[in-house]
Amino acid sequence: MPDPSADFDAILTAPPVEVSSAPSARAGGPLVASTRLPPFASPAEATVELVAAPTAPSLADFAENFPLYRDPVLAGTFAGLVLGLAGVFIVLRRAVFVTAAVSQSAALGVACAFLLAIYTDVELPPVLLAFVFGGTGAVALAFGTPARLPREGVVGIVYLASGSLAIIVGERISQEAHDVASLLFGSAVLVRPLDLWLILGVGSVATSVLVALTRPLEFSGFDPDAARVQGVPVRGLEALLWLIVSAEVAVTTRALGALPVFAFAVLPAFGALRLTERLPACLALAALFGAVSGGVGYVTAFLLDLPVGASQTAVATVLAIGATVGSRWR
Amino acid sequence: MTQSPPLLRTRALEIGHGAKALLPPIDLELGPGEFWAVIGRNGCGKTTWLRTLLGLLPPLRGAVERRQGVRLAYLRQKGSVDDLYPLVARDVVAMGTLRSGACFGRSRRRARNVERALSLLGAEDLAELPFRTLSEGQRQRIVFARIAASHPELALLDEPTSAMDLVAEREAFELIGRLRQQTRVTVIVVSHYIELVADHADHLLFLDRDTPVVVAGTPQRVFDHPAFVAAFGASPTRGPAS
Numbered sequence: 103m104p105d106p107s108a109d110f111d112a113i114l115t116a117p118p119v120e121v122s123s124a125p126s127a128r129a130g131g132p133l134v135a136s137t138r139l140p141p142f143a144s145p146a147e148a149t150v151e152l153v154a155a156p157t158a159p160s161l162a163d164f165a166e167n168f169p170l171y172r173d174p175v176l177a178g179t180f181a182g183l184v185l186g187l188a189g190v191f192i193v194l195r196r197a198v199f200v201t202a203a204v205s206q207s208a209a210l211g212v213a214c215a216f217l218l219a220i221y222t223d224v225e226l227p228p229v230l231l232a233f234v235f236g237g238t239g240a241v242a243l244a245f246g247t248p249a250r251l252p253r254e255g256v257v258g259i260v261y262l263a264s265g266s267l268a269i270i271v272g273e274r275i276s277q278e279a280h281d282v283a284s285l286l287f288g289s290a291v292l293v294r295p296l297d298l299w300l301i302l303g304v305g306s307v308a309t310s311v312l313v314a315l316t317r318p319l320e321f322s323g324f325d326p327d328a329a330r331v332q333g334v335p336v337r338g339l340e341a342l343l344w345l346i347v348s349a350e351v352a353v354t355t356r357a358l359g360a361l362p363v364f365a366f367a368v369l370p371a372f373g374a375l376r377l378t379e380r381l382p383a384c385l386a387l388a389a390l391f392g393a394v395s396g397g398v399g400y401v402t403a404f405l406l407d408l409p410v411g412a413s414q415t416a417v418a419t420v421l422a423i424g425a426t427v428g429s430r431w432r
Numbered sequence: 433m434t435q436s437p438p439l440l441r442t443r444a445l446e447i448g449h450g451a452k453a454l455l456p457p458i459d460l461e462l463g464p465g466e467f468w469a470v471i472g473r474n475g476c477g478k479t480t481w482l483r484t485l486l487g488l489l490p491p492l493r494g495a496v497e498r499r500q501g502v503r504l505a506y507l508r509q510k511g512s513v514d515d516l517y518p519l520v521a522r523d524v525v526a527m528g529t530l531r532s533g534a535c536f537g538r539s540r541r542r543a544r545n546v547e548r549a550l551s552l553l554g555a556e557d558l559a560e561l562p563f564r565t566l567s568e569g570q571r572q573r574i575v576f577a578r579i580a581a582s583h584p585e586l587a588l589l590d591e592p593t594s595a596m597d598l599v600a601e602r603e604a605f606e607l608i609g610r611l612r613q614q615t616r617v618t619v620i621v622v623s624h625y626i627e628l629v630a631d632h633a634d635h636l637l638f639l640d641r642d643t644p645v646v647v648a649g650t651p652q653r654v655f656d657h658p659a660f661v662a663a664f665g666a667s668p669t670r671g672p673a674s
Contacts, residue, residue, distance in 0.1 A: 194516055321527045324517050331486050331506040332582055333531045375518060379562040384518045 164404050171400065177293040177301050178362070178396030178414060181354040184305035185363065186370035186392020187312055188347050190385050193371040194323050199257045200243050200344075201351060201367040204236045205360045206264035208352040211235030213271035220275065229300060232352035239264065240344035245337070291410050297357035304353050308346045313385075319343060320381055359411040362399070362418075366392045369418035373425030391421045436464050439502050439586050439618055440485065444494035447477055447484045453492050454480060455639055458646050462586065467612060468620045469629035471654075472639035473663060478622045479509070481639065482588050485620075503531075505584035505617075507575055509591050515564040521574045522559040525549055528581030549581035552614055553607060569600040576607050579617075586618045587611075593625060601625060605632050626664065630655070 164171065192201060211231035218224045239260050243253065293301075312319070321329045322336040330336045347367075354363045370391035374384045399414025406413070438461040445460075446453035454477035462468065470478045483489045485496055486506055498504075505528070528549065529542040550556050555573045558566065566574065572592060579587050589608070593601040605628050612619050623629050629636065629651075636654040638647040645659045654660055 194514075196516075317526070318530055320517070320519075320523075321530050324514060324519070324524075324527070325508070327483075327486075327488055327508050328506045328578075329527070329530070330488065331504045331588075332528075375516065379518050379520055379564075381518050381523065 159405055159407070161401070161405070164401060171404070173295065173298050174291060174293045174410070175397055175400045177298050177354075177357055178400050178410070179393045180305050180396070181301050181350075181358055181363070182366045182370070182392030182394070182396030182414070182418075183389045184308050184350055184392070185354065185366035186374075186388040186390070186395075187309060187385050188343075188350060189367040189369075189371035189392070190374065190381075190388045191312070191319055191323065191343055192347065192367055193375065194320075197243075197253070197257075198368045199254065199261070200240060201347065202360075202364050203243065203257045203261040203264065204240045204348050204351045205355045205363055206261050206268060207239035208232035208236035208348070208355050209360065210264045210268040210271065211352070212356060213268045213275060216275045217271050229353055229356055232356055233349050235264075236348035236352045237345050240348040241341055244340050244344045293357050297353065300353040301357060304349050308350050311342070311346060315339065315342070316381065316385065358414075362396070362411040362414040365415035365418045366395060369415075369422040370395065373422035376425045376429040391418065391425070395421060437499065438463050439499050441497045442485070442494065443497065445484065445491050445496060446493040447480050447489070448492050449480070449489075451492070454641055455644055455646050457494055458648075460637070460648055462618055462620070464585065464618055465612070465616050466618050466635060467609075467633045468618075468635045468637060469633035470620060470622045470637045470639065471624070471626055471629060472641075476639045476641040478639060479590055481637075482590055482620065482622055486588060502586060503582065503584045505579040505582045505587045507579060507587070507589045507592055517563070519563045520560050521555065521563050521566065521570075522546060522550070524563050524574050525555075525559075525577045525581050528578040531582070545581045545583070549577040552580050552611070553577040569603060572600070572604050573607060576604075576611055580611055580615060583615070584617050587620070589619065589621045591622050591624070593623065593628075601628060605629075608632070 168175075189201075192198060209232070211234055212228040214235070215226050215228040215231040218226060243257055243260060318329075318334055318339055322334055322339045326336050351363055351367070354366075370388040371384075373391050374387035377387060378384045395414050395418035399417040400410055402408065402417060403410040403413035408416075440462045442458050442460045444457040446455070446457050448454040458481070470481065472478055480489060484491050486504065487496070525546050526542065529545050547556075550559055553573050553576050555570075555577050558570055558574060561570075563571065563574065575592075579589075592608070593604045608619060608621065609632055611617060621629065621633070633651060635649065636647075636651050638645075638654045638657065638660050640646075640659050640663055643659045643662075645657075647654050647657045647659060
């Protein structure tokens, strides 16, 4: 069983380390990051050695050092696949910014977990509080919009309130720990084995449920009143969808960062919706675009010495724009 | 009012948003195979009444009693269909086959229902076309096929012909009539087109929020009512629309 206290111990005892946001770094000439990361350890525990490389990073260098990059590549690819799939339902419900608000709520949950551990000795797994906070935010946004307030306004309030609280709580933690941003949001460069397993496990469950419930979810989004009248459990389906999204966002935000998670949940679906008139094909395309964005984005970051999350987002954007342009020739 | 046991009955039903009722209490029974049209001026509470019958809005007072296990279908007002969805017409019709406890997979029986519904509405040639590219009349045909695929006992249609020209309107009412003949479904239609409903409906429900009054009965009884005459003038001519 993973030991959640490893995170807290790491914060309190680890010396400051500098981890580049790119998988390789240049210092005069290109450098290759060599990383040692014990199982279930936090990024703060990583030791990073920068080894001088004689030439610019190439695909051959990447292939040669692939065991170092395997976990983050796998995490990014699988997260992209699952969020791409879920993103179709999110975009069709015109609720893309709910994902951003959920991501902030999840970060607040992580911050609260560390705060509790530091000040009260109550040690809860950060990902659990991330899910509780994110799930509460998602379900509240899906069902609890007050009358006379547009949902976008409420999403904005949740986003800002969670974001500001996460920073305030993060400040309290930062007196005790370094690199708070990567603790709250992850960096996508280094992925702990525990985070990888969570991404694979939660993602597999999420994919199975979404595929099995594709038709009812489609009906409940397309015409919720008619679906309810026919006896389809619309409210239950909506609650399930947002709980799945918040669980996926909680585990992926913690591992990869807020930016790529938001990008995976929006851009692949946007591109896929331009290319097909069938929902199953749309889901498959969005999952493919998401997976390609996660994997190719990491490799691109390695080759061009870019921040990983931004590189993954850029690849997803290029695919979405390409799909939009390509749809004109259909 | 009807010989067979009613599908739906309202007892002193008061509808509205907030505390104040829009209309006087309504007592009504809907029997199998009947065709009801709900008429009245804008904002008189037609949609609110329909949504209260369906359980989408709570009644302010009184009760809606539905026969145990009655199968319902609902078509909401035009304009609420989202063109973002990647659907072909057949997918929309297939939504009619989804019910509580029958949401998974694609059984042969459900596929047969979809084909039968498309055929009943003469929409086989539209089946593989993207729903968002269809004309208003074609979309209406497809959503009626969705209703047929759900095998309802009671179908509630909220202004199904709004935003249509006169020819398309007439065609839509003929499709509703065909649906009713073939499936023996009870139909309630909210409509502004009094001449058309006078041609097709067996019963009218006239709602007037100003008087306020609710009149239910045969078209002639409603057309002769002083409140109707005060609101719309002389009763419309039955037969081919003027």
